[in-house]
Amino acid sequence: MDIKKENVARPVRWIALAVFLSISFTLFFSASGLAGMIPFSVKTTKDELNIRVKADTFSDILTVIETAGTALYPVEENGNWYKIRFANNLYGYVFKAYVEQGDAFPTKISLFPGAALRTSTNADAQVHTICSTGGQVSVMTYDDTWYYVTTYRGEKGYMLKSSLYEPTPAYPVIEGQDVEVELDTLVKVTSATANIRSGPSTSYAKVITVTAGTILTVISQTNGSDGYVWYKISTSGGTEGYIRSDLVTAYSTETALAGKVVAIDPGHGCYKTDDANTMDDGNVGPSGLLEKDVNLAVSLYLKAYLQASGATVVMTRSKDVGVMTLASRAATANDANADIFISVHCNASITDSKKNGVITYYFGGNAATPVSATLLAKRKALAADVQNALVAENGSANLGTGSDGFTVLVKSTMPSVLVEIGYITNPEEEALLATAAYQQLCGKGIYKGVLKYFETN
Ligand SMILES: [Zn+2]
Structure with a gap:
């Protein structure tokens, strides 16, 4: 059945819940903050840089960053290492000597009205400002609970993730552009029965037998050793094989729907x-x-x-x-x-x-x-x-x-x-x-x- 879209929650319906969550966190959640939350990206300074599973030169390699200048987003410092967040909640470690400070984290995230910008990652920390109308902030870095953001006014601070929502993933929206297609070259079987074979001669094994009137799509044609032209074809069911050209006739669809x-x-x-x-x-x-x-x-x-x-x-x-x-x-x-x-x-x-x-x-x-x-x-x-x-x-x-x-x-x-x-x-x-x-x-x-x-x- 066709499920109606009403069943799918939209961000706007969560405003009340988000405000409630903010209050709940304020009252009951005493976060100690992000140890060493990093408010900037880093850029790799060498090619083929190893990202390791642990902050240890002998640890396994999680992935290799191929090109110098690649931006990474640290979530915390760990001695001589940055802990880096990758897609799908994967974390790895990069040696600090192989990176330099890069730009602020660029992603724009939307705010629920009532979202509070705080001076630290403590839910009781002083509030800079309360967002009354929604809008967007630039997220520079984040962990599982907090974003470190810059507002459009340039204020920097921390916001609970529950007070922001990520924009709808950007899929290419189809603007209604007409597309161009080419019609297949078709042939119709004229012989009462005809064998589709695995190669272009009667010495090849029979794949299937088709009957008069069957329409086949021509993929290519070849000269068989028997002197006949053979068509490589596919059936409407997707079966491929070869048929001798004298068993079929051209079937044009260029005007098949004229007047319809x-x-x-x-x-x-x-x-x-x-x-x-x-x-x-x-x-x-x-x-x-x-x-x-x-x-x-x-x-x-x-x-x-x-x-x-x-x-x-x-x-x-x-x-x-x-x-x-x-x-x-x-x-x-x-x-x-x-x-x-x-x-x-x-x-x-x-x-x-x-x-x-x-x-x-x-x-x-x-x-x-x-x-x-x-x-x-x-x-x-x-x-x-x-x-x-x-x-x-x-x-x-x-x-x-x-x-x-x-x-x-x-x-x-x-x-x-x-x-x-x-x-x-x-x-x-x-x-x-x-x-x-x-x-x-x-x-x-x-x-x-x-x-x-x-x-x-
Ligand atoms: Zn539908």
Whole structure:
């Protein structure tokens, strides 16, 4: 199911808690402070500098810093060594003689209103100033409890980490740029049956047998020792092999969708209608990938493939937009007299981070919104074609198709589907969904499903 974004806490909702935490720490937490907290970065002065696990020349090497001039961020001094914090809470030690003082730690961190700037790392220490409006400070160094910061007014001091929050990770926001794609070179099997072989002659082993009408993607061609041209091909299921060129005919898709109107709906990416200041990101992956951006990127590839085959494409959005209801997304397709409507989403499971795969939904009708048998058959066919072509292309698990009452499906009057291209809550699938290459595969897979659908509908 599509988990609503309301389930995901936003920083703004934590303001009350943060203020409470600040008070709690003030009353009950008597920190002795950071022994030797270092308010500056250091720069390495030699190449191939060893970072050791302990402050000891004979200790194991944690990592090697390749280039002189690399900035490191010490969290404390330990005799002739600095203790350095690396990503993922890894610590190592660098010999002081091999570094020089560098710049202040540059990261900007956002403040909760009420955050207090203190003179030392003691929760009872004198307060310089109380932040009433939020804003940002530059963090120079930090440990598990405190940041040492500079405010925009140049004041330096310590702030409890619980009174600050890190900005949302910066993912490349897709601005709705159109993409360019090249259509595959396709051939259609003309012989009643034809063997796909492991090499370019009949002396090679048979990989599979295909039947007349099967469409194959040509990867390359070669002259076989038998005097025939052989195509290296892949099937829609991803099987590769060789087929003799006289058993197939060229299959052009450049005009296959001429005259067809396809409405594409990249899910989310608009203000929530109950809160005009809050963007509906859709589901959010464990590393912070936003569903709205994946949906749009895949939709733009889908659009490019459809247009390359001659279709007219109508988009419900091509970038992040203001308030847009689900009903108005369907109305965009209805008003355009679209032949089909495809809503693109990513799935989520809050209970099972291993769950993965593709599901395509259609709406089969209910008492309030009955659906004719003809329309239902077309919707089921479109769902099956999109589902099967997508999993063949992106290699994800096939979780099948089903009827569901998503508003965009209920309100659209044509054959319409909502495809969940993967589980953004699965770390492996999230990592794939974040790449342009996989987004293109998903767009191409849905496009191939559309091609298949219009062959018979
Ligand atoms: Zn969604």
